[in-house]
Amino acid sequence: DAGVTQSPTHLIKTRGQQVTLRCSPKSGHDTVSWYQQALGQGPQFIFQYYEEEERQRGNFPDRFSGHQFPNYSSELNVNALLLGDSALYLCASSQDRASYEQYFGPGTRLTVT
Amino acid sequence: AQSVTQLDSQVPVFEEAPVELRCNYSSSVSVYLFWYVQYPNQGLQLLLKYLSGSTLVESINGFEAEFNKSQTSFHLRKPSVHISDTAEYFCAVSGSAGGSYIPTFGRGTSLIVHP
Numbered sequence: 225d226a227g228v229t230q231s232p233t234h235l236i237k238t239r240g241q242q243v244t245l246r247c248s249p250k251s252g253h254d255t256v257s258w259y260q261q262a263l264g265q266g267p268q269f270i271f272q273y274y275e276e277e278e279r280q281r282g283n284f285p286d287r288f289s290g291h292q293f294p295n296y297s298s299e300l301n302v303n304a305l306l307l308g309d310s311a312l313y314l315c316a317s318s319q320d321r322a323s324y325e326q327y328f329g330p331g332t333r334l335t336v337t
Numbered sequence: 338a339q340s341v342t343q344l345d346s347q348v349p350v351f352e353e354a355p356v357e358l359r360c361n362y363s364s365s366v367s368v369y370l371f372w373y374v375q376y377p378n379q380g381l382q383l384l385l386k387y388l389s390g391s392t393l394v395e396s397i398n399g400f401e402a403e404f405n406k407s408q409t410s411f412h413l414r415k416p417s418v419h420i421s422d423t424a425e426y427f428c429a430v431s432g433s434a435g436g437s438y439i440p441t442f443g444r445g446t447s448l449i450v451h452p
Binding site for chain 1: 380427442444
């Protein structure tokens with residue numbers, strides 16, 4: 225049983241560019257959440273997707289957007305990249321939006337230069 | 338609003354010594370509490386959780402944590418650490434009602450086990 229998978233593993237972008245990160249949830253899970261983990265910090269909640277809609281959102285600007293597909297996989301898009309967007313982006317899936325237990329992927333390391 | 342404070346950013350300890358990683362939280366509602374572990378270049382893994390019932394919870398690899406409501410704490414302990422326990426540990430809190438189970442994480446404590 226594959227756990228949560230994310231791609232790519234690493235990514236280097238330039239300020240002002242746009243980036244798309246991808247996530248496939250654990251088998252049987254239909255809810256996907258995205259987190260940003262800056263160096264030396266704990267993960268910060270970006271948003272959660274369920275039934276292809278954004279259900280909850282953390283304190284992140286509109287430059288951060290997402291999408292969920294019918295197969296429950298998800299994308300995180302970040303526009304107009306800033307140096308401060310450099311971080312590890314974690315995807316987590318859960319059995320449903322009312323589940324407290326989340327399973328995390330290995331993350332995508334984004335570096336903005 | 339919820340918040341988590343992990344009082345130590347780094348805890349060095351020798352192998353086979355006991356360790357305690359401290360976590361305090363604040364919340365205006367009933368909570369679920371979690372400890373996650375993050376090994377280098379990996380995502381977070383759930384180590385243990387408190388949902389309800391017994392205030393002492395244990396993991397399969399010898400860690401335990403005790404929920405103390407009066408002190409709003411959920412400290413993580415292990416009586417004898419191993420080199421392989423070297424990792425980043427995150428304490429997290431979520432509400433236990435109202436449908437919002439999004440966890441709030443602390444800044445993490447780096448456990449460094451020396452031989």
